[in-house]
Amino acid sequence: MSFAALFVIGMDMMQPTTPPKPGSGPIPAVKTCQVGFLPNERKIAVITTGKEVTGEILRLPDRKQVLSAKGSAPRMDPDSGDNVSHLDFSHLQEPGQYVVSVPGLGESTPFEIGPNIFAKPFRMAIRSFTGQRSGIDVSLAPDFPEYRFPAGQTELAKYHSSSGKTGTRDVRGGWYDAGDYGKYMVNSGITTGTLLLAFERNAAKLAGLKLDIPETGKSKLPDYLSEIKWNLDWMLKMQDEDGGAWHKATTAQFSGFVMPAEDRADLLIIGTGKAPYKNTTATANLAAVAAIASRVFRKYDPEYADRCLRAAKSAFEWCQKFPRELYQQQPEGIGTGGYGDGEPDDERLWAAVELYRATGEARYHDFFLELVKKWPETFGEAPVPGWQDLRPLALLGYASIQGQLVDPEFQKRLRQDLEKSADAVVQRIQRNGYLMPLRSSDYIWGSNGVVANYAMVLQMANSIIPKESYRQAALDCLHHLLGRNLWGTSYVTQVGTKWAKNPHHRPSGADKLEEPWPGLLVGGPNADNGQKPPARQWFDLTESYRTNENAINWNAPLVFALAEYLGTTP
Ligand code: 9MR
Numbered sequence: 015m016s017f018a019a020l021f022v023i024g025m026d027m028m029q030p031t032t033p034p035k036p037g038s039g040p041i042p043a044v045k046t047c048q049v050g051f052l053p054n055e056r057k058i059a060v061i062t063t064g065k066e067v068t069g070e071i072l073r074l075p076d077r078k079q080v081l082s083a084k085g086s087a088p089r090m091d092p093d094s095g096d097n098v099s100h101l102d103f104s105h106l107q108e109p110g111q112y113v114v115s116v117p118g119l120g121e122s123t124p125f126e127i128g129p130n131i132f133a134k135p136f137r138m139a140i141r142s143f144t145g146q147r148s149g150i151d152v153s154l155a156p157d158f159p160e161y162r163f164p165a166g167q168t169e170l171a172k173y174h175s176s177s178g179k180t181g182t183r184d185v186r187g188g189w190y191d192a193g194d195y196g197k198y199m200v201n202s203g204i205t206t207g208t209l210l211l212a213f214e215r216n217a218a219k220l221a222g223l224k225l226d227i228p229e230t231g232k233s234k235l236p237d238y239l240s241e242i243k244w245n246l247d248w249m250l251k252m253q254d255e256d257g258g259a260w261h262k263a264t265t266a267q268f269s270g271f272v273m274p275a276e277d278r279a280d281l282l283i284i285g286t287g288k289a290p291y292k293n294t295t296a297t298a299n300l301a302a303v304a305a306i307a308s309r310v311f312r313k314y315d316p317e318y319a320d321r322c323l324r325a326a327k328s329a330f331e332w333c334q335k336f337p338r339e340l341y342q343q344q345p346e347g348i349g350t351g352g353y354g355d356g357e358p359d360d361e362r363l364w365a366a367v368e369l370y371r372a373t374g375e376a377r378y379h380d381f382f383l384e385l386v387k388k389w390p391e392t393f394g395e396a397p398v399p400g401w402q403d404l405r406p407l408a409l410l411g412y413a414s415i416q417g418q419l420v421d422p423e424f425q426k427r428l429r430q431d432l433e434k435s436a437d438a439v440v441q442r443i444q445r446n447g448y449l450m451p452l453r454s455s456d457y458i459w460g461s462n463g464v465v466a467n468y469a470m471v472l473q474m475a476n477s478i479i480p481k482e483s484y485r486q487a488a489l490d491c492l493h494h495l496l497g498r499n500l501w502g503t504s505y506v507t508q509v510g511t512k513w514a515k516n517p518h519h520r521p522s523g524a525d526k527l528e529e530p531w532p533g534l535l536v537g538g539p540n541a542d543n544g545q546k547p548p549a550r551q552w553f554d555l556t557e558s559y560r561t562n563e564n565a566i567n568w569n570a571p572l573v574f575a576l577a578e579y580l581g582t583t584p
Contacts, residue, residue: 041501043119044069048497048510049135050126052579053107055489059114059122060448060498064088064097067116071103074111074124081106085116091447093454094500094549098447123497123511135496135509136576137225138533142569143209143241144227145521145531148197148248148274149186156226158508158532163521166195166274167281171263174282176345178291183283185263188248191351192565193519195277196264200353201401201567202249203299203361207368208470208570209242210306211407212577215477217310219580235314243318246307249300250325252283257332258292259300260285261341264350271523271556284348286341293341294333295353298361301329302404305368323372330365330378337362353401359388360405367411374418382412383421392428393435396456398467401567410474429478436475439468440487448549450494451487457548459560462505462538463568465491469575492575495535500549506572507564508532516556518563523556534564535572 046059061067065088071081085099101114106127114122137157145154145161153162170182188197189205213220213236221236229240253259265279285291304326312319342354355361363385370378392409399406412420413428443451451468452461469491476484497504497512504510507517507530514536515529516522522530540561541548552561 042122044114044116044122045500045502046114046122046125046498047493048123048125048504048512049492050128050131051493052131052489053109053127053129055104056486057102057104057106057127058449058498059101059103061085061099061101061116061119062096062500063099063116063119067099067101067119069101069103069114069116071106072113072115074113080108080112089447093452093457093547094447095547096447096500100449123502130581132492132576132579135506135533136573136580138509139506139535139569139573139576140238140241140533141225141227142531142533142564143189143245143566143573144225145533146189146191146566147244148188148190148195150228150244152274154532160527161521161525161531163273163525164275166277168275169281171281171283174284174345174348176287176291176348177260177283177285178289179283183251185248185251185281185283187244187251188263189245189566190274193517193522193559193563194264194268194350195274195520196262196268196350197248198262198264198351198353199249199252199259199296200261200299200355201351201565202245203296203303204399204401204404204407205566205570206242206245206249207299207303207306207364207404207407208567208574210303210310212570212574213238213242214306214310215474216577216580220577223580235311239311239314242307243311246303246322249303250321252296253300253325253329254292256290256292257297257328258290258336258339259296259329260292261296262350262353264348266347267349269520271520273521273524276524282348284345286339287343287345290336290339292332292336293339294336294358295341295355295361297329297336298333298358298365299404301326301333301365302361302368304329305365305372308372326365326369326372330369333358333362333365355402357402359385360403360408364404364408364411367408371411371415371418379419382408383424386412386424392431395435395438396453397432397435397439398464398471400460400464400467406471410471410478413478414474432475433479436472436479436481436484436487439472440483443487443490448494448499449490450499451491452549454548457539457541457551459540459542460537460565460568461540462495462535463565463571465495465538466535466568466571466575470571473575473578488575488578495572501552503554505536505538507534507536514554514562516554516562518556518559533569535568536562536564537568 067085109128173179225237269277304322308323366382469488472488504513539552
């Protein structure tokens with residue numbers, strides 16, 4: 015066993031099982047979203063005291079009382095173990111800075127009411143991807159000039175014996191997956207797809223945004239798309255001549271807490287270890303993402319769009335030939351992230367629908383309609399995608415098709431099922447003490463990513479079946495991530511007033527800066543080890559990779575959800 019493997023096991027044993035001492039400080043009794051609220055939405059603070067309370071909303075900076083509100087009767091919230099009451103101050107619509115004050119109990123962090131409250135968090139969340147860039151010098155200037163590092167992974171990668179090839183390959187570029195420096199096709203798939211779908215939905219708002227990234231002012235692409243292209247180019251490099259894509263490009267083991275350029279172990283192209291060496295989940299992800307990209311980039315760079323479409327089609331054909339090549343067992347000596355998935359049909363379903371939307375070709379449509387019969391249900395109780403389940407994105411894609419031939423009966427059924435499912439999510443949020451969507455069993459690794467995906471799905475549902483309750487529920491998910499949670503802490507680094515301080519993020523751990531890199535959504539409560547109550551299983555500790563790592567697939571739905579409110583007017 016290598017030193018690195020010992021290091022990882024060692025960290026797991028260090029996972030605290032007793033109640034945490036969050037690095038983010040004592041838990042306040044008055045909790046609200048630390049970013050704030052849109053003027054015309056429901057505004058609720060969560061109070062944990064167990065008593066009936068009356069609170070005041072004070073305007074800042076003069077602390078003039080603008081509203082007084084009575085809290086709801088306290089009730090137990092089982093997933094957090096907290097006795098919660100809700101203080102509703104929705105009447106307050108006047109833009110400004112405020113705090114909620116409950117005499118004798120305390121005060122919330124300050125927050126804003128205004129139409130553009132999410133603009134800055136959006137910028138930080140999308141620019142966190144710039145901070146994950148491999149193969150290029152990184153700097154978060156001008157906003158955060160001290161956050162920078164020299165390029166990592168500047169050499170060619172070596173084919174690992176599991177890849178079926180020998181020699182080297184250029185797989186420079188791309189985004190590091192998370193707090194580690196691996197690059198994984200499967201997780202790149204959902205991430206890049208989500209970000210592209212956000213652009214497709216909000217093109218008018220996103221196209222003109224200046225992000226101050228290396229390409230700003232030098233490219234014909236909108237900055238947002240330049241950022242995505244950085245990773246998309248890497249995904250294209252991971253495709254072999256036969257159309258299939260290798261699983262990942264990582265070192266053999268996770269590095270220690272060093273800056274990217276100091277991770278000097280060989281970068282390896284890793285495959286399944288047996289012919290055809292590439293696998294179906296990685297390849298179908300590429301097919302789906304490149305198909306979406308062919309639509310999104312067409313207006314700005316038709317040649318690149320064509321290249322993406324060719325890649326998507328050849329990847330799709332590869333999956334037709336090899337429908338069930340799985341990466342389930344790591345090759346010997348490889349200990350980086352697994353992203354093993356025993357079911358590639360949901361990825362293929364996603365690829366089919368995105369290729370159909372890109373080309374209008376009947377064969378993709380026919381394939382989709384045939385494959386989708388495999389599952390008796392469509393949208394269930396938890397209609398959210400994850401890296402191992404792309405079916406919700408595939409179904410949402412089909413449900414949203416307009417102006418292209420569809421099976422009207424099936425699309426109608428999908429939309430009805432989506433409505434039922436989204437209505438149930440709304441009810442769950444309303445019943446939850448912290449107004450969030452998770453069921454007790456949903457506190458998995460990356461549960462904050464699940465919450466962000468709920469926001470995205472509710473926004474998508476709102477476009478297909480417009481309902482104010484969906485819009486509000488999506489906002490409630492964001493408010494939860496941004497501070498209205500049991501810790502009264504924003505799960506997004508440097509967003510709000512009091513945020514997760516110690517993400518399991520190598521640059522944050524290895525640099526000499528006091529605060530973590532900005533705009534990172536940490537994984538959040540993870541009760542997959544059976545510990546209770548589930549919402550309390552979050553540890554703001556660098557070593558808690560199970561609960562406090564950042565990951566691109568969690569930041570992507572955060573970006574998606576925040577993009578929705580850019581340029582919102584009151
Ligand atoms: O997000 C992944 C989670 O669903 C898995 O349970 C976990 C263990 O396999 O891995 C998570 O992904 C990690 C990946 O394997 C390596 N980079 C960091 C990712 C986030 O923790």
